Amino acid sequence: MPARPFTTSSSMWLEPATKPWLNAYTPRPIGGDELIERAADDWRRLAASAPPARGIGELLITTLEYASVLPPTLYGAACAVAAPPAPEGYVVTRGNAGDLAVVGADAAGALYGTLRLLVLGPEALLGGKKTVVSSPDLSLRMLDHWDNLVPHPVMGTIERGYAGDSVFFENGDLVPDTDRIDDYGLLLASIGINAVCLNNVNVHATEATLVGERLDLVRAIADILRRHNITTFVSVDFAAPMTLGGLATCDPLDESVERWWRETTDRVYSVVPDLGGYVVKADSEGRPGPFDYGRDHADGANLLAAALAPHGGLVMWRCFVYNHRQDWRDRTLDRARAAYDHFMPLDGRFADNVLLQIKHGPLDFQVREPVSPLLLGLRETRVALELQIAQEYTGHAWDTYFLPTAWREVLELDVAGDGGADLGRDLVDRRGSAIVAVAGVGRDWNWTGNTFSQANLYGYGRLAWDLHEGTQTIAQEWAIASFTGDADLHEALTRILLRSREAYENYTAPLGVGFMVTPGGHYGPNIDGYEYSPWGTYHFADRDGVGVDRTPTGSGYTEQYPPALAARYRSLEDCPERLLLFFHHLRYDQVLPQSGVTLIQRIYDTHFEGVEQVRAMRRDWETVREQVPEGTRTDVDRRWQAQEHNAIEWRDQVCTYFLRHSGIADAAGRTVYP
Ligand code: GCW
DSSP, rough: OOOOOOSSSSSSSTTTTGGGGGGGGEEEEEEEOOOHHHHHHHHHHHTSSSOOOOOOOOEEEEEGGGGSOHHHHHHHHHHSSSSOOOTTTTHHHHTTSSSSHHHESSHHHHHHHHHHHHHHOHHHHTTTOSEEOOOOSEEEEEEOEEEEEETTTTTTTEOOOOSOOOOSEEEEEESSHHHHHHHHHHHHTTTTTOEHHHHOEEEEEEEEHGTTTTTTOOOOOHHHHTTHHHHOEEEEOTTHHTTTTSSSSSTTTHHHHHHHHHHHHHHHHHSSTTTEEEEEEOOSOOOOOGGTTTTOOOOOHHHHHHGGGGGTTTEEOOOOOTTTOTTTTTTTGGGHHHHHHHHHGGGOOOTTEEEEEEESEEEEEEEOOOOOOHHHHHOEEEEEEEOOSSSSTTTTTTTTTHHHHHHHHHHBBTTSSOOOOOOOHHHHHHHTEEEEEEEEOSTTSSSSSGGGGGGEEEEEEEEHHTTOHHHHHHHHHHHHHHOOOHHHHHHHHHHHHHHHHHHHHHSSSGGGGGBBBBBTTTSSBBBTTTSTTTEEEEEEEEOSSOOOSSSSTTTOOGGGGHHHHHHHHHHHHTTOGGHHHHHHOOETBBTTTTTTHHHHHHHHHHHHHHHHHHHHHHHHHHHOOOOHHHHHHHHHHHHHHHHHHHHHHHHHHHHHHHHHHHHOOOOTOOOOOO
């Protein structure tokens, strides 16, 4: 067992200081599987820096296959569960003598059960019960890293990364400290993540060689991640037959192209036999793709699927396909329509090992978007829901923003609009769905830049495992698992997280209209920053009103939804207020049916409220900050300062912009700069 301590210094959910139970139990692996041995090792390793505790008993870690070896009370309890755990699931049970058993459906389940126990402790995990059973809702729970092998001149080592350099790569090579990759694997396993894509979906020249000359890097990282039950994926360049292979084409229907992918993939699997597969961004934001040859995306995806199928590999084919060279003068185009228009007609044409990876909203990880209609529409194709932990449009790692609040809403959407199954249920019921998130992790001491952003990574793992887990539970678990302190501390941290999304939404772009961010970097306000750009992200504010008409009188995007949802979004009365400007262009003096005030007044009110909410969160923090370790405390302090400044800037720019455009003053008489 390595004596090396876990390499984050403090304040994260594997924080041993918060876990006296680590020293109360002696782990005993049964069955000899490497993952089980490792689970016991992880326990012992963290116990080395946990507070001393009096021994209570043994922690027996095994699988159903070996469960008969357990002492009778533990065996009986583990086997008495109504439904045995599904693959990767586990039973945790407490015996009369104080011993604990984790019984996995398989070795992965034993690992996950042990790590869950390690994070929460037996009291929180078992509550008053003798036994708990847990199984993941989805079998593929993935993180996509947008890491570059060599720093990109504009995007750096991680595209949209706010937490330092890549945990995998440094200057075209492996990072010198590969122990940190091992720790990262443990961190991810502790929240049930079982797949990681190593590199940016924008695959530049050097990164393309990960399936060629630099396959050794994939092997080295896969060897480490595998110890934690994590399967490795790579992003590939659709034009690789040309850029790497020297062919004159990458036409998906060309025989030499097919051969190139087959031979390349065979070689890749001879080196990394359990690679998960390829992630692909094609015909998107300047990336090459099948459109270059008059082919469609089923042709493109199936080309790679055929090469991967003999090895059991998957194609994660992204649907973020839209015209990024739009003419802002052309009001007939609506970027929100693009994914559905491109992919819906292809439903049923994709190979079995293709998953269409779809961002949760039709635009781009905005604070508020409706759920992508493509996610709801596809019925004959496997889908992966794509979320973004990296806070590209949600405050980078400066502003505190608890993303699970927004993800909950996505997963809770009733898919037919009739109060029936929600998206979470629907994903489980469909064949072979998956969940993916853009990682937001870097080499910073706390992995995520802002310590509060850890709660987003933690929350992603929890929701990926249980699509119906509540945000209150997630926030509270993270706070308790990460910080030693009294109930006031944990309650304050939980409260802050749970309020943070609403605050951020209030002080940024109003009522779902989106963007209004600084072009390029996407932090801070610039109301017209993208208004005359080719990116298709417009708000259409003029002297009379603002918002995008996506009903049949406008772009008709609403009609991509199932009928009941289309009707809801089309209607001014029924459209959720937070989405009004996403779906409608409204006059400033329009009285909003839900809040009963005019649009312009609602814009003023939410923006003033947003700043006050930041101040309230900050005050909450002030009351408990002394309980937080020094490094984290001062770092969080300066992030609150930055956030308050950002919120004020947003409030004043938005309010002034709309005062100048509408000429209507704030009825409450607050300071809006003329
Ligand atoms: O939101 C945009 C980002 C790009 C990103 C792209 C994508 C990796 O601004 O940086 O590229 O989304 O999801 O492909």
